Amino acid sequence: MAWYYVENNESVGPVQESDLHALSQQGKITAQTMVCRQGDTAWVPFAQAFAPGSAAVAVADPAGAPRVSHSCVMCQKSVTADDAVQLSGNWVCATCKPLYLQKLKEGATISGVRRYAGFWIRVGAKIIDSLILMMVTIPFQFIATALIPGANDPKAIGAVIALAVVTNGFNILSNLAYQVFFLGKYAATPGKMVCKIKVIRSNGAAVTYGRATGRYFAEILSGLTLGIGYLMVAFDEEKRGLHDRICDTRVIYKD
Template sequence: MFQPLSAPSYAGFWLRVLASFIDSLISCAVFFPLGIGVGLLMVASGSDPNSADMLLVRLSINGLSIVAGWLYYSLCESSSWQGTVGKKVLGLRVTDLDGRRISFVNATGRYFGKILSGLILGIGFIMVAFTERKQGLHDIMASTLVVKAGEFQYQLPPPPDFRSGGGTLGLG
């Protein structure tokens, strides 16, 4: 187990809102032109916007946006960056409760926890402002923290003393 050198400095509500805003700007820069292109193709095709075909197109686009968001957040947060571009710009990192990098599976759970946080009228996000470790519902569900980079440091514990106990492995 790692031993803490210092207590972490948790990222507060407004700092996390700003990181989310930066990520939203990036998302808009990528997906707005795509949306315009798809919209123009729909108009050019002359299809009825309320037809079953157009409903299928809209549902497909919504599904793709969920998958794109999932991959963006999960890949970034489980990478060596330990956060999205917005978090990186603001010097924030997503960690597990021991300050280590989270896995892709853990980041995936965190992402879908964010969807749940939004579905309950954003209360899961607002929790960040009121919990001791500044955790939203999605953080609690995924056992994660968002901390200021460089302020959550650990050192390895001393190696075991194999000489005690008489046996070669100290099992004695």
């Protein structure tokens, strides 16, 4: 039976049980040193792990427990990088791996398994969002043109510039408000809702208003790179655009 132990807030191992006891005799492992049996996720003090008759009691997130646990997308069992593999962004335990691969091959929808939204569906969502925003920005342009004296006169440079500033400013602000409100509140803009996709954090958490704001500006960067930031979606295993990489977001299908 192999074990891990914590030294200087780092997990060391796997070491054999005999080595663990040898380390304890050398004083490198004390009664309080947190240890974890390979394949387990519970860290317990060394003394407790080997106390006769006492079952190892799970310690919820002990200080310094360095191993991150994930949950298997198939059976929800808690697993670590040692006893699970990451397949297209999902953690799968060794037991479930053959079944998972089989289901993927059959193209079956596995509940809880992320399906990342690719380039074209996201282009579709973007087009719908643009059309919706135009229902606000185009009327605004008409109103602004009517209200700014000389805005239609090419010789009135000042008025033409004023119109450009006002309309572009309105476009940016309405787009920002649209993205932040819908992503922060519903995890999806109306265009994404229609396409049945949504934005989440890499760990599955919801996107906050703050992160949605950051993502809006990061997306401008994706556009400024001649669109390469958007094109990255097509070539990334988790279908991340540049803005998704910057903001730790993923676009997935709602299941």
